[in-house]
Amino acid sequence: MKPASGAGVLRVVVDLNRCQGYAQCCYAAPDAFAIRGHEILFYDPAPPAERRGAIERALQACPVRAISLQAGPDDGDAP
Protein backbone atom coordinates (compact mmCIF):
# COMPACT_ATOMS: atom_id res chain seq x y z
CA MET A 1 0.00 0.00 0.00
CA LYS A 2 1.29 3.45 -0.86
CA PRO A 3 0.36 7.08 -0.41
CA ALA A 4 -2.24 7.94 -2.98
CA SER A 5 -2.73 11.67 -3.19
CA GLY A 6 -1.06 14.70 -4.65
CA ALA A 7 0.27 15.85 -7.98
CA GLY A 8 2.37 12.75 -8.63
CA VAL A 9 -0.68 10.54 -8.98
CA LEU A 10 -3.00 9.75 -11.90
CA ARG A 11 -6.71 9.15 -11.45
CA VAL A 12 -8.15 6.07 -13.14
CA VAL A 13 -11.55 4.42 -13.01
CA VAL A 14 -12.83 1.37 -14.87
CA ASP A 15 -16.50 0.81 -15.63
CA LEU A 16 -16.75 -2.77 -14.41
CA ASN A 17 -20.28 -3.12 -15.78
CA ARG A 18 -18.71 -2.66 -19.18
CA CYS A 19 -15.50 -4.66 -18.59
CA GLN A 20 -15.62 -8.12 -20.15
CA GLY A 21 -12.25 -9.32 -18.89
CA TYR A 22 -10.44 -9.18 -22.25
CA ALA A 23 -7.29 -8.31 -20.26
CA GLN A 24 -5.77 -6.06 -22.92
CA CYS A 25 -5.09 -3.44 -20.22
CA CYS A 26 -3.04 -6.03 -18.33
CA TYR A 27 -0.68 -6.37 -21.32
CA ALA A 28 -0.48 -2.61 -21.90
CA ALA A 29 0.06 -1.63 -18.25
CA PRO A 30 0.87 -4.71 -16.17
CA ASP A 31 1.82 -2.63 -13.14
CA ALA A 32 -1.67 -1.11 -12.95
CA PHE A 33 -4.08 -3.83 -14.16
CA ALA A 34 -4.39 -7.53 -13.32
CA ILE A 35 -7.00 -10.24 -13.89
CA ARG A 36 -7.77 -12.41 -10.90
CA GLY A 37 -9.56 -15.72 -11.23
CA HIS A 38 -11.48 -16.04 -14.50
CA GLU A 39 -12.48 -12.44 -15.04
CA ILE A 40 -12.12 -10.18 -11.99
CA LEU A 41 -10.23 -7.03 -12.92
CA PHE A 42 -8.10 -5.50 -10.18
CA TYR A 43 -6.61 -2.12 -11.00
CA ASP A 44 -4.74 0.68 -9.31
CA PRO A 45 -6.99 3.77 -9.35
CA ALA A 46 -4.05 6.01 -8.39
CA PRO A 47 -0.96 4.96 -10.36
CA PRO A 48 2.14 7.17 -10.30
CA ALA A 49 2.22 9.94 -12.92
CA GLU A 50 5.26 8.50 -14.68
CA ARG A 51 3.06 5.60 -15.85
CA ARG A 52 0.79 7.86 -17.90
CA GLY A 53 2.06 6.42 -21.21
CA ALA A 54 1.27 2.85 -20.22
CA ILE A 55 -2.14 3.79 -18.79
CA GLU A 56 -3.04 5.66 -21.98
CA ARG A 57 -2.07 2.59 -24.02
CA ALA A 58 -4.31 0.46 -21.78
CA LEU A 59 -7.16 2.91 -22.30
CA GLN A 60 -6.74 2.68 -26.09
CA ALA A 61 -6.35 -1.10 -26.03
CA CYS A 62 -9.61 -1.79 -24.14
CA PRO A 63 -12.04 -3.35 -26.65
CA VAL A 64 -15.08 -2.14 -24.70
CA ARG A 65 -13.67 1.31 -23.77
CA ALA A 66 -14.20 0.81 -20.05
CA ILE A 67 -11.20 2.81 -18.76
CA SER A 68 -11.30 6.53 -17.91
CA LEU A 69 -8.30 8.65 -16.98
CA GLN A 70 -8.27 12.19 -15.63
CA ALA A 71 -6.73 14.43 -18.26
CA GLY A 72 -5.49 17.26 -16.07
CA PRO A 73 -3.46 17.30 -12.87
CA ASP A 74 -4.87 16.23 -9.53
CA ASP A 75 -5.49 19.43 -7.56
CA GLY A 76 -6.02 17.79 -4.19
CA ASP A 77 -9.14 18.68 -2.23
CA ALA A 78 -8.97 22.37 -3.15
CA PRO A 79 -12.27 24.23 -2.72
Added chain:
Amino acid sequence: MTPEPAGIVVVGASLAGLRGAEALRRGGYDGPLTLVGAEPYRPYDRPPLSKHVLAGELAADATRLPELTDLRARWRLGSPAVSLDRASRTLRLGDGSVLAYEALLITTGAEARPWPAETGGGLAGIFTLRGRDDAAALREALVARPRQVLIVGGGLIGCEAASCLRDLGLPVTLVDPNPAPLARGLGGFVGGVIAGCLRDSGAMFRPGTMVRAFEGDAAGHVARARLADGSTIETNLVIAALGATRATGWLRGAGLRADAGGVTCDAACRVLAADGTPCPDIYAAGDVARWPIALYGHRLIAVEHWGNAIEQAAHAARNLLAGPGDQRPYTHLPAFWSSQFGVNIKLVGLPEGADSVAVVQGSRASRRFLAVYGRAGRSIAAVSFDQARWLPAYAEAITAGAPFPPINDATDRPRIETSAPGFPSLRTAPAHPAAETVHV
Protein backbone atom coordinates in the same frame (compact mmCIF):
# COMPACT_ATOMS: atom_id res chain seq x y z
CA MET B 1 -22.14 45.70 -6.63
CA THR B 2 -24.30 43.24 -8.55
CA PRO B 3 -24.63 39.95 -6.68
CA GLU B 4 -23.05 36.99 -8.41
CA PRO B 5 -25.65 34.85 -10.23
CA ALA B 6 -26.59 31.76 -8.23
CA GLY B 7 -26.25 29.25 -11.06
CA ILE B 8 -26.69 25.51 -10.69
CA VAL B 9 -26.06 23.82 -7.36
CA VAL B 10 -25.37 20.08 -7.23
CA VAL B 11 -26.15 18.76 -3.75
CA GLY B 12 -24.13 15.61 -3.12
CA ALA B 13 -20.50 15.27 -4.20
CA SER B 14 -20.20 11.59 -4.95
CA LEU B 15 -20.28 9.67 -8.24
CA ALA B 16 -23.68 10.96 -9.41
CA GLY B 17 -22.90 14.55 -8.38
CA LEU B 18 -19.55 14.54 -10.15
CA ARG B 19 -20.79 12.94 -13.37
CA GLY B 20 -23.88 15.18 -13.33
CA ALA B 21 -21.70 18.29 -12.98
CA GLU B 22 -19.50 17.09 -15.83
CA ALA B 23 -22.56 16.51 -18.01
CA LEU B 24 -23.73 20.08 -17.32
CA ARG B 25 -20.40 21.44 -18.56
CA ARG B 26 -20.31 19.08 -21.54
CA GLY B 27 -23.86 20.16 -22.32
CA GLY B 28 -22.64 23.73 -22.72
CA TYR B 29 -23.54 25.19 -19.35
CA ASP B 30 -21.08 28.00 -18.69
CA GLY B 31 -22.55 29.65 -15.57
CA PRO B 32 -21.67 29.24 -11.91
CA LEU B 33 -21.59 25.62 -10.76
CA THR B 34 -21.36 24.63 -7.09
CA LEU B 35 -20.96 21.12 -5.66
CA VAL B 36 -21.98 20.58 -2.04
CA GLY B 37 -20.58 17.53 -0.25
CA ALA B 38 -21.13 16.34 3.33
CA GLU B 39 -17.69 14.74 3.47
CA PRO B 40 -14.45 16.76 3.27
CA TYR B 41 -13.32 14.81 0.17
CA ARG B 42 -13.63 15.22 -3.54
CA PRO B 43 -15.83 12.47 -5.11
CA TYR B 44 -14.41 9.00 -4.64
CA ASP B 45 -15.31 5.52 -5.84
CA ARG B 46 -17.13 3.28 -3.37
CA PRO B 47 -16.88 -0.24 -4.86
CA PRO B 48 -13.18 -0.72 -3.90
CA LEU B 49 -13.90 0.18 -0.26
CA SER B 50 -15.52 -3.15 0.60
CA LYS B 51 -12.89 -5.08 -1.36
CA HIS B 52 -9.36 -3.76 -1.92
CA VAL B 53 -9.37 -1.12 0.82
CA LEU B 54 -10.49 -3.66 3.45
CA ALA B 55 -7.92 -6.09 2.12
CA GLY B 56 -5.20 -3.45 2.53
CA GLU B 57 -4.34 -3.42 -1.19
CA LEU B 58 -5.45 0.18 -1.69
CA ALA B 59 -5.36 3.18 0.62
CA ALA B 60 -8.81 4.69 1.19
CA ASP B 61 -7.69 7.95 -0.46
CA ALA B 62 -6.58 6.11 -3.62
CA THR B 63 -10.26 5.79 -4.56
CA ARG B 64 -10.70 9.41 -5.58
CA LEU B 65 -12.52 9.52 -8.91
CA PRO B 66 -10.99 11.04 -12.02
CA GLU B 67 -12.61 14.31 -13.06
CA LEU B 68 -13.27 13.85 -16.77
CA THR B 69 -14.22 17.41 -17.73
CA ASP B 70 -12.87 20.77 -16.66
CA LEU B 71 -15.55 21.49 -14.06
CA ARG B 72 -14.68 25.08 -13.13
CA ALA B 73 -16.75 24.38 -10.03
CA ARG B 74 -16.91 25.82 -6.55
CA TRP B 75 -16.57 22.99 -4.08
CA ARG B 76 -18.40 23.28 -0.76
CA LEU B 77 -17.08 20.16 0.96
CA GLY B 78 -17.30 19.03 4.57
CA SER B 79 -20.70 20.43 5.39
CA PRO B 80 -23.97 18.77 4.36
CA ALA B 81 -27.06 20.53 3.09
CA VAL B 82 -29.49 20.65 6.02
CA SER B 83 -32.56 22.35 4.58
CA LEU B 84 -34.11 23.59 1.37
CA ASP B 85 -36.31 26.65 0.94
CA ARG B 86 -37.93 26.57 -2.48
CA ALA B 87 -39.70 29.90 -2.03
CA SER B 88 -36.43 31.81 -1.71
CA ARG B 89 -34.49 29.31 -3.84
CA THR B 90 -31.86 28.79 -1.17
CA LEU B 91 -30.42 25.90 0.74
CA ARG B 92 -28.75 25.97 4.11
CA LEU B 93 -25.59 24.03 4.93
CA GLY B 94 -24.57 22.46 8.24
CA ASP B 95 -22.03 25.23 8.87
CA GLY B 96 -24.86 27.80 8.80
CA SER B 97 -24.08 29.26 5.39
CA VAL B 98 -26.84 29.83 2.82
CA LEU B 99 -26.50 29.07 -0.88
CA ALA B 100 -28.78 30.48 -3.56
CA TYR B 101 -29.60 28.42 -6.65
CA GLU B 102 -31.34 28.88 -9.98
CA ALA B 103 -31.53 25.14 -10.55
CA LEU B 104 -30.79 22.19 -8.27
CA LEU B 105 -29.49 18.70 -8.97
CA ILE B 106 -30.03 16.45 -5.94
CA THR B 107 -27.48 13.63 -5.69
CA THR B 108 -27.22 13.16 -1.93
CA GLY B 109 -27.21 9.38 -2.23
CA ALA B 110 -27.81 7.10 0.71
CA GLU B 111 -26.47 6.36 4.17
CA ALA B 112 -25.62 3.06 5.82
CA ARG B 113 -28.40 1.92 8.14
CA PRO B 114 -26.79 1.93 11.60
CA TRP B 115 -27.32 -0.69 14.27
CA PRO B 116 -30.08 0.70 16.57
CA ALA B 117 -28.77 2.37 19.75
CA GLU B 118 -31.34 0.68 22.00
CA THR B 119 -29.94 -2.78 21.18
CA GLY B 120 -26.25 -1.99 21.50
CA GLY B 121 -25.60 0.40 18.62
CA GLY B 122 -23.42 2.70 20.74
CA LEU B 123 -20.85 0.02 21.61
CA ALA B 124 -17.29 0.34 20.35
CA GLY B 125 -16.31 -2.22 17.73
CA ILE B 126 -19.54 -2.01 15.68
CA PHE B 127 -18.88 -0.73 12.16
CA THR B 128 -20.84 0.17 9.08
CA LEU B 129 -19.24 0.29 5.64
CA ARG B 130 -20.28 2.92 3.18
CA GLY B 131 -17.89 5.89 3.11
CA ARG B 132 -14.16 6.36 2.86
CA ASP B 133 -13.79 7.04 6.59
CA ASP B 134 -15.84 3.92 7.41
CA ALA B 135 -13.50 1.80 5.30
CA ALA B 136 -10.35 3.36 6.78
CA ALA B 137 -11.60 2.87 10.36
CA LEU B 138 -12.65 -0.73 9.69
CA ARG B 139 -9.33 -1.49 8.00
CA GLU B 140 -7.48 -0.13 11.03
CA ALA B 141 -9.53 -2.37 13.32
CA LEU B 142 -8.84 -5.41 11.13
CA VAL B 143 -5.08 -4.82 11.28
CA ALA B 144 -5.38 -5.28 15.07
CA ARG B 145 -6.52 -8.89 14.32
CA PRO B 146 -9.94 -9.12 16.01
CA ARG B 147 -10.57 -12.44 17.73
CA GLN B 148 -13.96 -13.11 16.14
CA VAL B 149 -15.77 -11.01 13.52
CA LEU B 150 -19.53 -11.04 13.17
CA ILE B 151 -21.11 -9.74 9.97
CA VAL B 152 -24.81 -8.93 10.18
CA GLY B 153 -26.51 -9.10 6.81
CA GLY B 154 -25.71 -11.25 3.78
CA GLY B 155 -26.21 -8.67 1.05
CA LEU B 156 -23.46 -7.59 -1.33
CA ILE B 157 -21.51 -5.59 1.27
CA GLY B 158 -21.78 -8.33 3.91
CA CYS B 159 -20.63 -11.02 1.47
CA GLU B 160 -17.79 -8.95 -0.01
CA ALA B 161 -16.57 -8.13 3.50
CA ALA B 162 -16.78 -11.81 4.51
CA SER B 163 -14.74 -12.78 1.44
CA CYS B 164 -12.07 -10.16 2.21
CA LEU B 165 -11.84 -11.05 5.87
CA ARG B 166 -11.45 -14.73 5.13
CA ASP B 167 -8.64 -13.82 2.72
CA LEU B 168 -7.04 -12.03 5.67
CA GLY B 169 -7.39 -15.20 7.73
CA LEU B 170 -9.82 -13.68 10.23
CA PRO B 171 -12.52 -15.82 11.89
CA VAL B 172 -15.89 -14.71 10.45
CA THR B 173 -19.51 -15.52 11.20
CA LEU B 174 -22.21 -14.16 8.91
CA VAL B 175 -25.80 -14.00 10.17
CA ASP B 176 -28.69 -13.45 7.78
CA PRO B 177 -32.43 -13.96 8.28
CA ASN B 178 -32.85 -15.63 4.88
CA PRO B 179 -31.93 -19.21 3.94
CA ALA B 180 -29.15 -18.00 1.61
CA PRO B 181 -26.93 -14.95 1.20
CA LEU B 182 -27.93 -12.43 -1.48
CA ALA B 183 -31.42 -13.95 -1.29
CA ARG B 184 -33.23 -10.63 -1.43
CA GLY B 185 -31.30 -9.45 -4.45
CA LEU B 186 -30.75 -12.64 -6.42
CA GLY B 187 -33.02 -15.23 -4.79
CA GLY B 188 -32.02 -18.36 -2.88
CA PHE B 189 -31.51 -20.45 -6.05
CA VAL B 190 -28.53 -18.29 -7.05
CA GLY B 191 -27.63 -17.17 -3.50
CA GLY B 192 -27.12 -20.82 -2.55
CA VAL B 193 -23.97 -20.80 -4.67
CA ILE B 194 -22.54 -18.02 -2.49
CA ALA B 195 -23.58 -19.97 0.63
CA GLY B 196 -21.29 -22.73 -0.66
CA CYS B 197 -18.48 -20.24 -1.29
CA LEU B 198 -18.90 -18.81 2.22
CA ARG B 199 -18.64 -22.22 3.84
CA ASP B 200 -15.72 -23.31 1.64
CA SER B 201 -13.87 -20.15 2.65
CA GLY B 202 -14.07 -21.24 6.27
CA ALA B 203 -16.64 -18.65 7.31
CA MET B 204 -19.45 -19.73 9.62
CA PHE B 205 -22.78 -19.03 7.91
CA ARG B 206 -25.81 -18.74 10.19
CA PRO B 207 -28.90 -18.44 7.97
CA GLY B 208 -32.48 -18.12 9.12
CA THR B 209 -31.81 -16.16 12.27
CA MET B 210 -31.24 -12.57 13.34
CA VAL B 211 -29.19 -10.67 15.86
CA ARG B 212 -31.55 -9.25 18.49
CA ALA B 213 -29.00 -7.25 20.48
CA PHE B 214 -25.33 -6.69 21.18
CA GLU B 215 -23.89 -6.70 24.67
CA GLY B 216 -20.69 -4.96 25.70
CA ASP B 217 -17.91 -5.48 28.20
CA ALA B 218 -17.11 -3.14 31.10
CA ALA B 219 -15.19 -0.84 28.77
CA GLY B 220 -18.18 -0.42 26.43
CA HIS B 221 -16.73 -2.59 23.68
CA VAL B 222 -18.93 -5.14 21.93
CA ALA B 223 -18.50 -8.61 23.45
CA ARG B 224 -21.35 -10.81 22.22
CA ALA B 225 -24.46 -10.97 20.09
CA ARG B 226 -27.77 -12.35 21.25
CA LEU B 227 -29.63 -14.11 18.43
CA ALA B 228 -33.33 -14.59 17.81
CA ASP B 229 -32.95 -18.37 18.20
CA GLY B 230 -31.73 -17.86 21.78
CA SER B 231 -28.06 -18.56 21.10
CA THR B 232 -25.18 -16.15 21.63
CA ILE B 233 -22.05 -15.48 19.57
CA GLU B 234 -18.88 -14.10 21.14
CA THR B 235 -17.50 -11.30 18.98
CA ASN B 236 -15.23 -8.31 19.36
CA LEU B 237 -15.79 -6.77 15.92
CA VAL B 238 -19.15 -6.37 14.21
CA ILE B 239 -19.88 -5.21 10.67
CA ALA B 240 -23.50 -4.10 10.39
CA ALA B 241 -24.30 -4.57 6.69
CA LEU B 242 -27.99 -3.73 6.88
CA GLY B 243 -28.45 -1.80 3.65
CA ALA B 244 -28.99 1.89 3.25
CA THR B 245 -31.54 4.63 3.68
CA ARG B 246 -31.74 7.50 1.21
CA ALA B 247 -30.23 10.80 2.37
CA THR B 248 -33.40 12.89 2.23
CA GLY B 249 -33.59 14.17 5.82
CA TRP B 250 -32.51 17.64 4.67
CA LEU B 251 -35.60 17.84 2.41
CA ARG B 252 -38.02 17.61 5.33
CA GLY B 253 -40.33 20.61 5.16
CA ALA B 254 -39.34 21.43 1.57
CA GLY B 255 -42.72 20.39 0.18
CA LEU B 256 -41.28 17.62 -1.97
CA ARG B 257 -42.18 13.94 -2.20
CA ALA B 258 -39.24 12.60 -0.22
CA ASP B 259 -38.77 10.06 2.57
CA ALA B 260 -36.24 7.45 3.68
CA GLY B 261 -37.01 5.52 0.49
CA GLY B 262 -35.86 8.35 -1.76
CA VAL B 263 -37.01 11.49 -3.48
CA THR B 264 -39.69 10.82 -6.06
CA CYS B 265 -39.10 11.97 -9.63
CA ASP B 266 -41.09 11.83 -12.82
CA ALA B 267 -39.76 9.84 -15.75
CA ALA B 268 -37.64 12.85 -16.78
CA CYS B 269 -35.77 12.97 -13.41
CA ARG B 270 -37.70 16.07 -12.24
CA VAL B 271 -38.43 16.00 -8.51
CA LEU B 272 -42.13 15.96 -7.63
CA ALA B 273 -43.62 18.55 -5.31
CA ALA B 274 -45.93 17.31 -2.56
CA ASP B 275 -48.94 17.83 -4.85
CA GLY B 276 -47.35 15.59 -7.50
CA THR B 277 -46.38 18.27 -10.01
CA PRO B 278 -42.79 18.16 -11.25
CA CYS B 279 -40.52 21.04 -10.20
CA PRO B 280 -39.02 22.53 -13.37
CA ASP B 281 -35.86 23.63 -11.51
CA ILE B 282 -35.14 20.60 -9.28
CA TYR B 283 -33.77 17.31 -10.61
CA ALA B 284 -32.44 14.22 -8.83
CA ALA B 285 -30.24 11.29 -9.80
CA GLY B 286 -28.40 8.31 -8.37
CA ASP B 287 -29.13 6.34 -5.19
CA VAL B 288 -31.44 9.02 -3.80
CA ALA B 289 -33.80 9.20 -6.81
CA ARG B 290 -36.76 6.91 -7.35
CA TRP B 291 -38.54 7.12 -10.62
CA PRO B 292 -41.05 5.12 -12.63
CA ILE B 293 -39.11 2.49 -14.62
CA ALA B 294 -41.03 1.76 -17.81
CA LEU B 295 -39.44 -1.66 -18.29
CA TYR B 296 -40.77 -2.80 -14.91
CA GLY B 297 -44.35 -1.58 -15.19
CA HIS B 298 -43.58 2.05 -14.21
CA ARG B 299 -42.95 0.98 -10.62
CA LEU B 300 -41.26 3.70 -8.56
CA ILE B 301 -37.80 2.33 -7.91
CA ALA B 302 -34.54 3.77 -6.57
CA VAL B 303 -31.59 1.94 -8.14
CA GLU B 304 -28.51 2.04 -5.90
CA HIS B 305 -26.01 1.00 -8.52
CA TRP B 306 -22.82 2.57 -9.86
CA GLY B 307 -23.94 2.61 -13.48
CA ASN B 308 -27.27 4.26 -12.70
CA ALA B 309 -25.54 7.07 -10.79
CA ILE B 310 -23.60 7.98 -13.94
CA GLU B 311 -26.33 7.54 -16.54
CA GLN B 312 -29.13 9.11 -14.55
CA ALA B 313 -27.02 12.11 -13.53
CA ALA B 314 -26.07 12.73 -17.16
CA HIS B 315 -29.70 12.39 -18.22
CA ALA B 316 -30.92 14.73 -15.48
CA ALA B 317 -28.26 17.28 -16.49
CA ARG B 318 -29.36 17.06 -20.11
CA ASN B 319 -33.01 17.61 -19.18
CA LEU B 320 -32.12 20.45 -16.80
CA LEU B 321 -30.40 22.32 -19.62
CA ALA B 322 -33.05 21.51 -22.25
CA GLY B 323 -35.69 24.06 -23.20
CA PRO B 324 -39.25 23.84 -21.81
CA GLY B 325 -41.10 20.83 -23.20
CA ASP B 326 -37.92 19.01 -24.30
CA GLN B 327 -37.48 16.91 -21.13
CA ARG B 328 -37.03 13.31 -22.26
CA PRO B 329 -37.81 10.19 -20.23
CA TYR B 330 -34.90 8.31 -18.68
CA THR B 331 -34.69 4.71 -19.83
CA HIS B 332 -32.29 2.47 -17.98
CA LEU B 333 -31.60 -1.21 -17.52
CA PRO B 334 -30.22 -1.63 -13.98
CA ALA B 335 -26.89 -3.44 -13.74
CA PHE B 336 -24.28 -4.18 -11.08
CA TRP B 337 -21.13 -6.18 -10.48
CA SER B 338 -19.55 -7.68 -7.41
CA SER B 339 -16.44 -9.75 -6.86
CA GLN B 340 -16.29 -12.11 -3.92
CA PHE B 341 -14.75 -15.49 -3.16
CA GLY B 342 -12.82 -15.23 -6.43
CA VAL B 343 -16.04 -15.05 -8.49
CA ASN B 344 -17.09 -12.17 -10.71
CA ILE B 345 -20.84 -11.64 -10.30
CA LYS B 346 -22.71 -9.41 -12.73
CA LEU B 347 -26.39 -8.66 -13.01
CA VAL B 348 -28.59 -6.92 -15.55
CA GLY B 349 -32.24 -6.11 -14.90
CA LEU B 350 -34.26 -6.38 -11.71
CA PRO B 351 -34.82 -10.00 -10.60
CA GLU B 352 -37.18 -9.07 -7.75
CA GLY B 353 -40.64 -10.39 -8.45
CA ALA B 354 -39.39 -13.15 -10.76
CA ASP B 355 -41.49 -16.33 -10.71
CA SER B 356 -38.84 -18.56 -12.23
CA VAL B 357 -35.14 -18.81 -12.96
CA ALA B 358 -33.20 -20.96 -15.43
CA VAL B 359 -29.50 -21.68 -15.82
CA VAL B 360 -28.87 -21.18 -19.54
CA GLN B 361 -25.07 -21.57 -19.61
CA GLY B 362 -22.74 -23.53 -17.34
CA SER B 363 -23.84 -24.91 -14.01
CA ARG B 364 -24.25 -23.81 -10.44
CA ALA B 365 -22.05 -26.73 -9.33
CA SER B 366 -19.09 -25.31 -11.30
CA ARG B 367 -19.83 -21.80 -9.94
CA ARG B 368 -19.55 -20.60 -13.52
CA PHE B 369 -22.93 -19.99 -15.08
CA LEU B 370 -25.45 -17.58 -16.49
CA ALA B 371 -29.01 -17.63 -15.16
CA VAL B 372 -32.05 -15.79 -16.52
CA TYR B 373 -35.01 -14.70 -14.38
CA GLY B 374 -38.52 -14.83 -15.78
CA ARG B 375 -41.82 -13.35 -14.79
CA ALA B 376 -45.10 -14.24 -16.46
CA GLY B 377 -43.28 -15.73 -19.44
CA ARG B 378 -40.97 -12.75 -20.03
CA SER B 379 -37.21 -12.50 -19.34
CA ILE B 380 -36.68 -9.75 -16.77
CA ALA B 381 -33.10 -10.13 -15.51
CA ALA B 382 -29.92 -12.16 -15.93
CA VAL B 383 -27.01 -12.89 -13.61
CA SER B 384 -23.59 -14.20 -14.51
CA PHE B 385 -21.01 -15.92 -12.32
CA ASP B 386 -17.70 -15.74 -14.22
CA GLN B 387 -19.60 -15.61 -17.52
CA ALA B 388 -19.65 -11.84 -18.11
CA ARG B 389 -19.12 -11.91 -21.86
CA TRP B 390 -22.52 -13.49 -22.46
CA LEU B 391 -24.39 -10.96 -20.38
CA PRO B 392 -24.79 -8.15 -22.96
CA ALA B 393 -26.74 -10.47 -25.27
CA TYR B 394 -29.19 -11.18 -22.47
CA ALA B 395 -29.37 -7.50 -21.57
CA GLU B 396 -30.61 -6.82 -25.09
CA ALA B 397 -33.17 -9.62 -24.82
CA ILE B 398 -34.45 -8.25 -21.51
CA THR B 399 -34.75 -4.72 -22.87
CA ALA B 400 -36.66 -6.11 -25.85
CA GLY B 401 -39.06 -7.99 -23.54
CA ALA B 402 -37.96 -11.42 -24.82
CA PRO B 403 -39.91 -14.50 -23.73
CA PHE B 404 -38.74 -16.69 -20.86
CA PRO B 405 -36.78 -18.89 -21.17
CA PRO B 406 -35.05 -16.77 -23.80
CA ILE B 407 -33.55 -19.62 -25.81
CA ASN B 408 -35.28 -22.91 -26.52
CA ASP B 409 -34.13 -25.95 -28.47
CA ALA B 410 -30.48 -24.88 -28.66
CA THR B 411 -28.33 -27.74 -29.97
CA ASP B 412 -26.01 -27.65 -26.96
CA ARG B 413 -28.80 -27.37 -24.41
CA PRO B 414 -32.07 -28.58 -25.88
CA ARG B 415 -34.00 -28.41 -22.61
CA ILE B 416 -33.93 -25.51 -20.23
CA GLU B 417 -34.98 -26.46 -16.72
CA THR B 418 -36.73 -23.76 -14.79
CA SER B 419 -36.78 -23.49 -11.01
CA ALA B 420 -38.29 -21.31 -8.33
CA PRO B 421 -35.95 -18.33 -7.79
CA GLY B 422 -36.39 -18.47 -4.00
CA PHE B 423 -37.04 -14.87 -3.05
CA PRO B 424 -37.82 -14.50 0.64
CA SER B 425 -41.20 -13.07 1.53
CA LEU B 426 -40.88 -9.56 2.91
CA ARG B 427 -40.71 -9.58 6.69
CA THR B 428 -42.53 -6.32 7.15
CA ALA B 429 -44.41 -5.97 3.92
CA PRO B 430 -46.65 -2.93 3.72
CA ALA B 431 -50.11 -3.67 2.38
CA HIS B 432 -49.58 -1.59 -0.75
CA PRO B 433 -45.93 -0.70 -1.26
CA ALA B 434 -45.86 2.69 -2.95
CA ALA B 435 -42.20 2.62 -3.81
CA GLU B 436 -39.30 0.25 -3.75
CA THR B 437 -35.59 0.41 -3.42
CA VAL B 438 -33.15 -1.87 -5.14
CA HIS B 439 -30.46 -2.83 -2.75
CA VAL B 440 -28.70 -6.16 -2.64
